[in-house]
Amino acid sequence: QKRHGALALWVAPLAEQPPKDPEVGVKGARWTFEGLPKGVLKQVRVTGSGSKIGQYDDVVCRWAVLDAAKMEVGSSGVFVWQVGQVLLGGDLVCVDVSAENDFSPLLAPALLSMVAGEVSYFVAEKENVMTPAALATLPPVGPDEDSYQAALQVEVLAVFPRKEVGEGCWTTRLEEGAVARSPVVGDEVSVLLSLWDGDDLEVQRVVGTAGDSLEQMPVEVFDATVMSMRPGELCRVDCAEQAFKVKLVSCKYYEDVSAAGDGSLVRTVLKEGTGGRPRIDGCTVQLSVVDEHGEKICHQFETGQGRAPADLERAVVKMRLGEECELRDRSTVPPVVRHLHLESFSNLNWATMSPEAKVAYGAHRKTMADELFKEGEVTAAVEKYRLVRGLLGPQGRKGFSPEVDVEAQRLVMLCDKNLSSCYLKLKKWTEARDCCDAVLAENPEDVKARFRRGQALMGMDDIFGAYTDLSRAAALLPDNKEVAGALAACERAKAKADDADTDFFKRAWGQLPAEKSE
Numbered sequence: 001q002k003r004h005g006a007l008a009l010w011v012a013p014l015a016e017q018p019p020k021d022p023e024v025g026v027k028g029a030r031w032t033f034e035g036l037p038k039g040v041l042k043q044v045r046v047t048g049s050g051s052k053i054g055q056y057d058d059v060v061c062r063w064a065v066l067d068a069a070k071m072e073v074g075s076s077g078v079f080v081w082q083v084g085q086v087l088l089g090g091d092l093v094c095v096d097v098s099a100e101n102d103f104s105p106l107l108a109p110a111l112l113s114m115v116a117g118e119v120s121y122f123v124a125e126k127e128n129v130m131t132p133a134a135l136a137t138l139p140p141v142g143p144d145e146d147s148y149q150a151a152l153q154v155e156v157l158a159v160f161p162r163k164e165v166g167e168g169c170w171t172t173r174l175e176e177g178a179v180a181r182s183p184v185v186g187d188e189v190s191v192l193l194s195l196w197d198g199d200d201l202e203v204q205r206v207v208g209t210a211g212d213s214l215e216q217m218p219v220e221v222f223d224a225t226v227m228s229m230r231p232g233e234l235c236r237v238d239c240a241e242q243a244f245k246v247k248l249v250s251c252k253y254y255e256d257v258s259a260a261g262d263g264s265l266v267r268t269v270l271k272e273g274t275g276g277r278p279r280i281d282g283c284t285v286q287l288s289v290v291d292e293h294g295e296k297i298c299h300q301f302e303t304g305q306g307r308a309p310a311d312l313e314r315a316v317v318k319m320r321l322g323e324e325c326e327l328r329d330r331s332t333v334p335p336v337v338r339h340l341h342l343e344s345f346s347n348l349n350w351a352t353m354s355p356e357a358k359v360a361y362g363a364h365r366k367t368m369a370d371e372l373f374k375e376g377e378v379t380a381a382v383e384k385y386r387l388v389r390g391l392l393g394p395q396g397r398k399g400f401s402p403e404v405d406v407e408a409q410r411l412v413m414l415c416d417k418n419l420s421s422c423y424l425k426l427k428k429w430t431e432a433r434d435c436c437d438a439v440l441a442e443n444p445e446d447v448k449a450r451f452r453r454g455q456a457l458m459g460m461d462d463i464f465g466a467y468t469d470l471s472r473a474a475a476l477l478p479d480n481k482e483v484a485g486a487l488a489a490c491e492r493a494k495a496k497a498d499d500a501d502t503d504f505f506k507r508a509w510g511q512l513p514a515e516k517s518e
Contacts (some may be wrong), residue, residue, distance in 0.1 A: 031123070035113050040106065040124045048118030048156060053111050056098045058160040058172060061111065063093065063103055065130055066121075066151045092157070104129055106152050119155045126150040165224035169239035177233030177248060182226075183207050186263040188252040189226050193217065196236065196243040206330075208263070217244055254328070257314045259379065264331040267315050273323025273342060278303055280317045281365065281387050282348035287316055290339040304384070306368060315340060350391060355400045355408075362388040362411050369415070373422060382422045385415040413439055420452045429459035447476040451483055454490070463493050 031041040053059055095101055097108050106129050110122045126135060129150040161173045183189050185208030192200040193216055203214065207223050214222055217239065225237055229248040237244040254266035278285050281304030289297050289312065301308035303317060315327050319342040329336040350358065369384030390396065392408040400408060416435045423432035436453035439446050454469030470487040477483050 036122070037106075037109050037124075037128070039128065040109070040122055042110070042113060043121045043123075044118060045121060046117070046119035046155075048115040050115045050117075050159070052113065052115055053097060053156070053159055054161060055112060056096075056162040056164070056170070058162060059095045059097060059111050059156060060158040060160075061093060061095060061107075062091065062155040062157065063107060064153045065104060065134070066153055067149075102131065104152055105131065107154065110152060110154050111156070114154065114156050116156050116159045119153070122152040122154065123149060124152075163228050165228060165237065166218065166221040166239065169218075169221045169224075169237065171225050171228060171246070172236045172238070173229075173233060174236060175232075175234040177230030180231050180251070181253070182228060182230055183248075183251045183253070184227060185223075186254045186256055186266050188254065190249040190251075191222075191226060192245075192247040192249055193222070194245050196245055200245075200247075202249075222246075255318060257311075257318060257327075259310070259314065259377065261379075265311055265314065265327070265329055267318065267325045267327050267340075269323065269325050270339070271322070271324035273320030275321045277320055278317050278342075278345040279347050280304060280383060282350070282361075283317075283345055284348075285316055285345040286343040287312065288341045288343055292336050292338060304365065304368075304387075312340070316342060316345075321345065350396075355397075355404045358391060358396065359404055359408050359411065362392045362408070365391075366411055366415055366418075369418065373418065378422050378425050382419065382426075385419045385422065388412070388415045389419070409442075413442060417446070417448055417452075420449065420456070424452060424455055424459075427459065429456045432456035433460065445476070447473055450476070451486070455486060458486075458490060458493070463490065463497050466490050467494050 031043045033041050036042055093101075093103060095103070095107060095111065097111050101107055106122055106124060110120070114120060122129070126149065129152050162170050165171050187207050189203075189205060189207060191203045191205070193203050193214070194200045195216065201216065203222075205222070207226060213219060217225075217237070221237065221239055225235065225246055226248055229235060229246070231248055231251050234245070234247045237246055252268055254263075254268045256263050256266050258265035283303045285299075285301060285303065287299045287301075289299060291297065299308060299312060301313070303313055311327070311329065315325070319325060319340070321342060321344070324339065324341045327338045327340050329338075350361075353361065365384050366388050369381045369388070372378075372381040372384065389412055392412050397405055397408050416438045420432045420435035420439075423429075423435065433453055433456040436449040436456065439449035440453065443449070450469050451473035454466045454473060457463075457466035457469060467487075467490050470483065470490050473483050474480075474487045
C-alpha cells in the first residue's frame with residue numbers, strides 16, 4: 001500500500017484517460033488458452049506493445065466483470081461468447097501481480113499474459129472470475145440453466161517493472177531511460193539519490209568498487225540498482241522499511257583492459273574510430289599519448305614483441321584507426337589518466353611469409369610465451385601459445401616442405417602441452433583436457449600430457465578417467481613424487497566413489513536401511 005501510494009503521482013494522469021473501446025480493436029480475433037489457467041480463454045481486443053508483464057511488476061489497469069451468454073458456434077465454426085452487461089468493477093486500480101487482490105482471482109494470471117496498452121477479454125466460470133462476496137450477490141442458477149459464464153475485461157494502462165536488487169530490496173521503474181546499455185562493474189555513474197520525500201543528493205561512483213559507503217543506502221543495493229537501469233531512468237527502491245528515489249543521470253562507460261581483469265586499468269572511447277583493430281601480435285602501430293601532465297609522446301612499436309609499455313599495448317589492440325580514448329589507471333590514488341590516439345597501424349601479412357619465416361616467428365613467440373609463464377603472466381602466455389598454434393596449424397602449414405613441416409608440428413605440440421599447463425593453473429579443465437587430447441593423438445606415450453589430462457579430468461570430477469591416466473603416468477614415471485601424490489589423491493576419491501556406489505545398490509536391493517535426513 002505504501003508503494004502504491006507513492007506511485008499516485010504517476011498514476012493520477014492515467015485516471016483522466018478515457019477507457020479504450022474494445023469494439024474498435026481486433027475484429028474476428030480467435031480465443032486462445034496458452035499460458036492461462038485451465039478453463040480460461042482469452043481474446044485480445046486491442047493490441048498493446050512491449051514485453052509481457054512480470055510476476056513481481058506493479059500494473060495500473062482498468063478491470064470489469066461482464067456477464068457472458070452461453071457459448072455458441074459462430075459462422076466460422078469457432079466458439080464465441082456474447083459479452084453482456086457489466087456486473088461489477090470498471091475502476092482504475094494499481095495491482096501487485098505477485099500478491100492477492102480483492103478484485104478478481106483471475107486478474108493476476110490474466111495480467112501475466114498481457115502487455116502495456118492491451119485490452120483483452122478472459123472468459124471462464126464465474127466462480128473463477130468473481131470473488132465469493134461478489135458471487136453472493138448473483139441470483140442462483142436455475143435447474144435448467146448451465147452455470148454462469150463471466151468475462152473479465154482488462155485494460156493495461158501502465159506497467160512499473162519490479163526487480164529484486166538485494167535481500168528484501170526491490171526496485172520499481174517509474175520512468176524509462178535512454179536506449180543505451182546499463183552500467184556494469186567499472187563504469188562511472190552520476191546518480192540523484194534521496195529518501196522518497198527528501199532532497200536529492202548527487203552521487204558519483206565507480207560501480208563495484210570497494211571502500212565507498214553511502215549513508216542513505218547499502219552500497220551493494222546501490223550498485224545492483226544502477227546496474228539494472230539505463231541513463232535517464234527513474235526508479236523507486238524499497239529496502240529495509242525505507243523508500244528511496246534513484247535517478248541515473250549519466251554513465252561513463254569503461255572497458256576493462258587490465259591484465260588481471262580486476263578493473264585496475266580501464267578505457268573509455270572519446271572519439272569513435274573506423275575499420276578493424278590492430279592484431280595482438282605482429283602489428284606496427286603509431287600511437288600518440290598525452291600523459292597526466294599534458295605532455296604529448298609519440299610511440300611506434302610492434303605488438304607482441306614485449307618492448308612497448310604493457311598497459312599501452314593492451315589498450316591499443318582494442319582501438320580502431322583514428323580512435324581517441326581515455327586510459328585510466330585505477331591502481332594509483334588518484335588515478336592516472338592519459339589520452340590515446342591511434343594514428344595508424346599495419347598488420348603483418350602472415351600469408352606472404354615464407355614457411356621458414358613462419359616457423360622462426362612461431363619459435364620466437366613460443367619462447368616469449370615460456371618467459372611469460374615463468375613470470376606468472378599466464379593469460380598473456382595463453383595468447384602467445386594460441387597464436388603459434390593458429391599460425392602453424394594444419395591450414396597454416398599448407399605448402400611446407402617435409403622438413404619444415406616436422407619442425408612446425410613439433411612447435412605446435414609443445415604449445416599444446418604448455419597450454420594444458422596454463423589452463424590447469426587457470427582451472428579451465430575442459431580446455432586443458434582438449435590440449436592433452438591433441439598431444440596424445442600424436443604420441444599416446446607422452447607422459448606429461450597423460451599426467452596433465454589426469455589432473456584436468458580430476459577437476460572435471462571424472463574420477464575413473466583420471467585414475468586411468470594417472471596410473472599410466474605413474475607407471476611411466478615411478479619415481480616422480482608429484483605424479484605419485486596426484487595418483488594417491490585420485491585413489492582416495494575413487495575409493496569414496498566406489499563406496500557410495502556400493503551403498504546405493506545395496507539400498508536399491510534392500511540390503512541397507514535408507515539414509516535419514518538430518
